[in-house]
Amino acid sequence: DAGVTQSPTHLIKTRGQQVTLRCSPKSGHDTVSWYQQALGQEPQFIFQYYEEEERQRGNFPDRFSGHQFPNYSSELNVNALLLGDSALYLCASSSPGQGVNYGYTFGSGTRLTVV
Amino acid sequence: GQQLNQSPQSMFIQEGEDVSMNCTSSSIFNTWLWYKQDPGEGPVLLIALYKAGELTSNGRLTAQFGITRKDSFLNISASIPSDVGIYFCAGQSSNTGKLIFGQGTTLQVKP
Numbered sequence: 001d002a003g004v005t006q007s008p009t010h011l012i013k014t015r016g017q018q019v020t021l022r023c024s025p026k027s028g029h030d031t032v033s034w035y036q037q038a039l040g041q042e043p044q045f046i047f048q049y050y051e052e053e054e055r056q057r058g059n060f061p062d063r064f065s066g067h068q069f070p071n072y073s074s075e076l077n078v079n080a081l082l083l084g085d086s087a088l089y090l091c092a093s094s095s096p097g098q099g100v101n102y103g104y105t106f107g108s109g110t111r112l113t114v115v
Numbered sequence: 116g117q118q119l120n121q122s123p124q125s126m127f128i129q130e131g132e133d134v135s136m137n138c139t140s141s142s143i144f145n146t147w148l149w150y151k152q153d154p155g156e157g158p159v160l161l162i163a164l165y166k167a168g169e170l171t172s173n174g175r176l177t178a179q180f181g182i183t184r185k186d187s188f189l190n191i192s193a194s195i196p197s198d199v200g201i202y203f204c205a206g207q208s209s210n211t212g213k214l215i216f217g218q219g220t221t222l223q224v225k226p
Contacts, residue, residue: 004157035214041218042216042217042219043216044216045215058213088155090157090158092214103146103148103163104148104205104207104214106157106159106160107157108156108157111155
């Protein structure tokens with residue numbers, strides 16, 4: 001049973017460029033959340049998608065946008081990249097219910113470096 | 116906004132020792148989660164707690180959901196070198212809502 005898969009694993013972009021990160025949720029999960037983790041910091045919530053709509057959003061600018069597809073997979077888009085956007089971007093999937101089968105499961109992340 | 120205070124920030128212990136770390140919040144959470152993160156990897160769920168007062172074990176790990184719903188602790192017994200990593204607590208207001216993370220506890224184990 002595949003867990004949460006993210007692609008690509010690493011990415012280098014130039015300031016001002018745009019980037020798209022991809023996430024496939026764990027089997028049986030229908031909700032996808034994205035987090036940004038700067039080096040040495042805890043993950044920070046960006047937004048959450050459910051039924052192809054943004055359900056919750058953290059304190060991130062509009063440069064950060066997302067999408068969820070009918071198969072529950074998701075994309076995170078970041079426009080006009082800044083040096084400060086360099087971070088590990090984590091995708092997590094979940095589904096209503098309790099227990100480790102439903103709870104937040106994280107992927108290994110995409111390491112984005114902006115130069 | 117909601118914040119979690121996690122302590123200690125770091126621990127350097129001898130193999131075989133027990134470890135305890137905790138998180139406190141000014142806000143009430145309905146779920147507490149404990150994760151371990153290795154360098155360059157995503158957080159891995161260790162224990163999930165859903166009821167105030169709940170005490171749950173997973174092997175050598177034991178965690179409790181505080182009765183006030185504003186705190187939680189994680190204990191690791193008889194530590195081994197592979198316990199090395201960063202441990203995060205996370206609070207969640209609903210079982211699908213966003214997670215608020217603590218600042219993390221870096222654990223180092225000396226063989």
